């Protein structure tokens with residue numbers, strides 16, 4: 417394709433698509449194909465993908481087992497859309513989820529299929545907690561991100577997204593996340609103190625909603641001890657304990673759930689993003705049976721039966737979670753990632769953040785992080801920043817990425833830090 421043709425085609429987006437688009441502004445290319453951890457633009461240039469659909473592609477693009485399962489299913493005229501009717505595809509997913517995820521962990525959850533996005537799963541969780549307790553107040557944390565529909569947005573901290581509501585966001589009280597006031601302040605103690613004081617002004621909560629690692633909020637990782645304390649506070653004060661595992665789950669931090677091995681049993685868990693394994697929309701709210709008090713169709717939606725996603729999700733569970741091999745592989749890559757990021761951070765007097773394959777480096781500010789991400793993109797790496805000021809350069813590589821490609825991608829990150837921080841240093845001298 418010649419350049420003028422390409423420019424004309426990009427102009428279609430300018431002309432027709434809403435201004436709300438965002439990632440296309442950071443990565444202004446026409447993408448066409450993708451395999452594993454590589455995306456190709458329409459000129460055939462390969463980019464390593466350290467964004468992975470914002471953790472929706474933990475098993476990579478077009479993972480062969482998942483793709484084959486979906487092609488077979490479509491070829492056999494399998495049902496694509498089934499509302500919430502019983503289908504073979506849904507049974508396959510539920511049975512695999514029970515066998516590979518719930519039973520081995522001794523977890524007992526009812527699986528609610530919500531509308532297909534993460535925000536839908538969060539909306540369902542909040543509604544249910546309020547319904548179960550007869551209370552309105554939900555406690556959510558500083559820098560938390562839970563989606564942008566009004567109920568979920570009320571729980572989201574991000575100022576830019578909150579502004580988009582243009583209406584009061586209610587029913588949520590903000591508490592400080594682990595480490596918000598530095599390592600010496602136990603914010604769980606602060607929350608306990610507020611909830612124990614009938615005149616603190618904090619209403620009795622229906623739920624405490626938390627991410628174990630705040631993906632959009634800047635890779636703040638809560639300690640297991642803090643999370644256990646938060647769970648105990650929820651129990652003591654009659655609130656449901658909800659973990660939003662939409663970004664940190666499905667192996668991103670190591671285990672299938674980001675809270676695996678922490679001794680936590682949340683009352684509700686929300687999941688979406690990589691659940692389908694192929695980037696197909698699929699979200700669930702996992703509910704302890706005693707809180708599954710929905711009446712039929714009380715919370716519904718037309719797209720709760722994405723049968724193509726059920727097929728790929730079941731294939732992902734069979735392929736990656738039937739034994740401990742994948743988890744061990746992710747742990748190895750995460751250790752390598754830590755080592756490389758710590759070296760980059762040390763070289764520039766910065767610090768690393770996050771956990772597992774969800775880590776990054778905190779720069780001195782958004783402009784610096786943007787410059788680094790832009791340089792990476794110029795060199796063929798797709799990567800973004802998160803945090804209050806977009807100051808954390810965040811690595812979300814597919815978990816299936818080869819060691820060689822991970823190393824090469826990190827070489828680009830390393831060089832970009834060197835170039836941007838080096839030139840800023842030179843400019844300051």
Ligand SMILES: Cc1ncc(COP(=O)(O)O)c(C=O)c1O
Pocket residue numbers: 470532533534535536538561562563564627631632660661662663664688689
């Ligand atoms: C932790 C968490 N919760 C909820 C959401 C919202 O999911 P969705 O964008 O699919 O509505 C996100 C999205 O980034 C998220 O990271």
